[in-house]
Amino acid sequence: MSFPFELNGAEPGAVQLARVLGGYGHFTAMQVRDGRVRGLDLHLTRLATSTSLLFGGELDLSLVRGYVRKLVAGQGALSVRVLIASRSSEEAPVMEPEILVRTGPPHEHVADPIRLRSVRYQRDLPEVKHTGTFGLVHHSRQAVLAGYDDAVFIDHSGHLSEASIWNLGFLEGDTVVWPEAAVLPGITYLLLKERLGAAGVAQVTRPVHPRELPGFDAVFLTNSETVGRPVASVDGVALRNDPAAARLLAEAYESVPWEEI
16 A cells, blocks of 8 residues: 655655655644544644744645645545755745645554663754664664663753653652653643643652652553553663553553544
8 A cells, every 4th residue: 555645745756756855844743533633733743833933934734634635535544744944045044934745654652661761862952853863774774773662861960861762751640740851742742731730640750760769550661652661661661651651651651632633
């Protein structure tokens, strides 16, 4: 099965595509089911905010929705990535945003525990889901080559922040703990915080030092494809995996309504 992609609503030529994929841009990734998305407003807000920050201009969100709606029509389950880039001069005060929509096979939740290796690293502009992924790929690859599954990051203050493509969270008794650090606020992370709060689940955001990890009842990762993947170990130190964490996060996420694109 082929998965189409379009630039500004049309099939791009090779030169157009190469210019847009040149490296300076940002994106959002979502799981689409029958033309619907969880957290659509958050995805659109992310795109608009990052466009203003990186390009100095506004993004026409009605165009974004129209382009995505066109590609997902009648397709059932898909993964969709919306990339905002520009072929304008990087010296221009306002760079004209261009919209690349890519579709791919759907991804479902992965429940297998994951083994992480810690590394001192912090992304540039961590609040933006940008295309500067060299550091993420490099540290993830090095972790895999060393016998782990992925990398988890420790920031300049020595505290845990996020993982390569994941937000990081912890369960401490009946309380969900989120790391206080400069991280990308993932859409699933934001949805979980909102739905857990609505359900009356206690949450705190505070600095988390690596030495605290064995004391948590569960450590988990979350992103657009996975809700609460358990962390089995960090740097070879086995961690607890209370099944209550997976149930809590799954129930919270399942309560998020689907939105029509």
